[in-house]
Amino acid sequence: MSLIVSQDVDSLAMQSYSRKEKSLGLLVANFLRLYNRDDADLIGLDDAAGKLGVERRRIYDVVNILESIGVVARKGKNQYSWKGFEAVPRCLDELKEEGMREGFSNSNINNSEKVSNDDEREESFNLTPDDPENSASSKLDNKKEKSLWLLSQNFVKMFLCSNENLITLDSAAKALLSDSQDPMNMRTKVRRLYDIANVFSSMNLIEKTQIPETRKPAYRWLGTKSLTENGSSLFNSSEPKKRAFGTEITNLRTKRNKTDYSSDIKQIEFKNRNEENTEQQSKSGANSYVFGPFSPTSASSKQNNNNGPKGRLHDLEALASTYKPQYCNPEITGLIGHYAGAMKLWYSEFNRK
DNA sequence: GGCTCCCGCCACAAA
DNA sequence: TTTGTGGCGGGAGCC
Known part of the structure; x- marks a missing residue:
């Protein structure tokens, strides 16, 4: 598997930044999908930024434009109300x-x-x-x-x-x-x-x-x-979603972005927190993954139904494919490569015994 | 090579 | 002083 992982790591490094996936248009579509529901009332800017996996600054752009046509209204500091x-x-x-x-x-x-x-x-x-x-x-x-x-x-x-x-x-x-x-x-x-x-x-x-x-x-x-x-x-949240910001990362941080691990981690945490609410749930396979000592904190409660080593291995691969763009900075990918290698060793030892 | 527009710096206001 | 807001333009992806 380390071969697979290292190949993945290599291919990750080859992948490039995609501008379209970071567009304001897509962000606003996801924003609307997130809040266009009956019980939507208050919108916290931090909350929106976290859920959409973007920087706060971008939320300002979105709400300012949406406010101009009455979709949202500013309530106060850090808060907008959803008008619809x-x-x-x-x-x-x-x-x-x-x-x-x-x-x-x-x-x-x-x-x-x-x-x-x-x-x-x-x-x-x-x-x-x-x-x-x-x-x-x-x-x-x-x-x-x-x-x-x-x-x-x-x-x-x-x-x-x-x-x-x-x-x-x-x-x-x-x-x-x-x-x-x-x-x-x-x-x-x-x-x-x-x-x-x-x-x-x-x-x-x-x-x-x-x-x-x-x-x-x-x-x-x-x-x-x-x-x-x-x-x-x-933009209805109950509709099947296209890719939502922060719930599936396909974009890589290369030149345009500073290395920002905290946001990577935040996105992982968010994904796990919200997996049950996303369309990604069924196909990601990641929600059934048992994380090791380096798991996102919010993932710790999730239990794996498939306890066999092979199942775990499968899950690990599924996880790698699900999350791979997330880790696309040299330090993180290096770290993953390291732990993947260690785990492979561990699994082969385990199987042998 | 021009068009498009993401990104984040930084100024300023508010708390 | 810290935090929130958002104007602004550099520069890179796209066509």
């Missing part, structure tokens, strides 16, 4: 109304149009935008103006209020840049619009397409129909 897809149509109506008032029309998509400032978030930013003396508040104003939440709302307004069927991110960025047309600002804004577009695409609110004449990538508004019709099933 039912809240979206109403939120979009309000955004459309606002957008119309603010002049988000076809004519000013290529204008540097302003930014809305009449919303509940103002409370948390505590703005006094009319006070030029107040540099702190103007800083906040500036920050707010650049927030993902607001950018997201304005992006939606562009779709809702303009007659334009297709909107490119470039034109959106130009239209939404309130201050300058500085290329650096443009680049930054476009980056953020990519984030937002990915989230909305994964929710089927918009769809990526091309402008027929120029073949330039553009987005088309699909609206809430597919969201309200499919949303409940598409």
